[in-house]
Amino acid sequence: xxxxxxxxxxxxxxxxxxxxxxxxxxxxxxxxxxxxxxxxxxxxxxxxxxxxxxxxxxxxxxxxxxxxxxxxxxxxxxxxxxxxxxxxxxxxxxxxxxxxxxxxxxxxxxxxxxxxxxxxxxxxxxxxxxxxxxxxx
Amino acid sequence: xxxxxxxxxxxxxxxxxxxxxxxxxxxxxxxxxxxxxxxxxxxxxxxxxxxxxxxxxxxxxxxxxxxxxxxxxxxxxxxxxxxxxxxxxxxxxxxxxxxxxxxxxxxxxxxxxxxxxxxxxxxxxxxxxxxxxxxxx
DNA sequence: CTAAGGTCTGTAGGAGATACAGGCTCAAGG
DNA sequence: CCTTGAGCCTGTATCTCCTACAGACCTTAG
Numbered sequence: 001x002x003x004x005x006x007x008x009x010x011x012x013x014x015x016x017x018x019x020x021x022x023x024x025x026x027x028x029x030x031x032x033x034x035x036x037x038x039x040x041x042x043x044x045x046x047x048x049x050x051x052x053x054x055x056x057x058x059x060x061x062x063x064x065x066x067x068x069x070x071x072x073x074x075x076x077x078x079x080x081x082x083x084x085x086x087x088x089x090x091x092x093x094x095x096x097x098x099x100x101x102x103x104x105x106x107x108x109x110x111x112x113x114x115x116x117x118x119x120x121x122x123x124x125x126x127x128x129x130x131x132x133x134x135x136x137x
Numbered sequence: 138x139x140x141x142x143x144x145x146x147x148x149x150x151x152x153x154x155x156x157x158x159x160x161x162x163x164x165x166x167x168x169x170x171x172x173x174x175x176x177x178x179x180x181x182x183x184x185x186x187x188x189x190x191x192x193x194x195x196x197x198x199x200x201x202x203x204x205x206x207x208x209x210x211x212x213x214x215x216x217x218x219x220x221x222x223x224x225x226x227x228x229x230x231x232x233x234x235x236x237x238x239x240x241x242x243x244x245x246x247x248x249x250x251x252x253x254x255x256x257x258x259x260x261x262x263x264x265x266x267x268x269x270x271x272x273x274x
Numbered sequence: 275c276t277a278a279g280g281t282c283t284g285t286a287g288g289a290g291a292t293a294c295a296g297g298c299t300c301a302a303g304g
Numbered sequence: 305c306c307t308t309g310a311g312c313c314t315g316t317a318t319c320t321c322c323t324a325c326a327g328a329c330c331t332t333a334g
Contacts, residue, residue: 010280010281011280011281012279012280012281021322021323021324022323023322023323023324023325024321024322024323026282026283027321027322027323028322031320031321040281042281042282042329042330042331043281043282044280044281044282044330044331045281045282053272053273054272056272057271057272057274060242060274061246062202062321063202063239063242064201064202064239064242064243064246065199065200065201065202067320067321068320068321074271077253077268077271078268078269078271078272085257086257088253088257088268089253089254089257092250092253092254092257092268093250093254095250096247096250096251096254099243099246099247099250100247102200102201102239102243103240103243103244103247105197105200105201106201106236106239106240106243107240109198109201109236110233110236110237110240113229113230113232113233113236114233116214116225116226116229117226117229117230117233120222120223120225120226120229131214131215131225131229132215134194134211134214134215135190135191135193135194135215136190137194137197147311147312148311148312149310149311149312158291158292158293159292159311160291160292160293160294161290161291161292163313163314164290164291164292165291168289168290177312179298179299179300179312179313180298180312180313181299181300181311181312181313182312182313199290204289204290205289205290
């Protein structure tokens with residue numbers, strides 16, 4: 001009896017649910033990042049929660065600086081159930097190193113920025129030694 | 138007497154020192170992310186360590202998903218010594234929030250990936266519940 | 275039944291690089 | 305000194321990743 005969640009989503013619903021641009025949804029389908037969705041009798045695309053989940057992941061990954069190619073690699077882990085465990089492990093390990101490096105970079109930038117925010121008095125000319133350190137993080 | 142470091146760098150030296158593509162160096166100059174460098178008598182660009190430092194920062198920031206516009210904002214903090222401390226504080230605060238959000242996202246992704254690496258036995262078909270979790274981070 | 279809003283396809287345009295062509299210059303070795 | 309290879313110059317073309325728009329069609333609330 002529980003079919004509350006079975007209302008199909010239109011393209012604009014998917015876009016709104018994820019914050020993705022409407023046209024980008026279509027683009028991701030043509031380049032294979034998102035699957036071609038089922039169509040209604042009149043040819044309208046129809047999505048569900050799995051699409052929302054996946055597209056959110058893609059968008060977050062893009063924002064974090066991963067290329068579509070890299071995201072394809074990560075999604076491959078999810079999609080291709082026929083890969084061996086060793087394959088999955090290798091890809092995951094590569095991405096893990098990448099992610100850890102990014103976290104380290106961002107953490108150093110964070111330190112400089114929060115020091116800047118804390119030290120700045122809000123008055124006149126800033127003490128720029130702090131901000132200069134940004135280039136050396 | 139210490140002028141060991143005063144050998145000027147060619148464009149390719151800068152590219153190699155930073156890992157930046159040769160043509161991208163020129164591109165960043167035309168769009169104003171990097172300053173127009175001094176030229177030799179014959180018009181050759183000539184760089185120094187400050188350029189290396191700055192370009193490395195730009196590249197790391199790009200890799201972390203910042204747009205050129207955002208990077209321009211950060212570099213503005215470094216470049217424009219005439220800004221008030223309040224200006225600097227405001228810009229830094231905005232970027233700080235952004236950076237912290239990125240760190241949070243990456244940390245969640247990291248958890249899933251390291252779990253995957255740890256759990257995968259390296260044998261046959263993976264236990265995919267872990268990898269599936271990637272989409273929900 | 276109509277107006278508003280949403281869908282379709284195709285194509286154009288912008289940001290951020292990247293590549294290549296044609297010609298010039300520099301520095302090291304013979 | 306001269307060659308040769310590597311690098312420089314500019315301008316332009318091409319690639320990725322989107323984003324926007326046009327023209328035509330569909331759906332649904334009032």
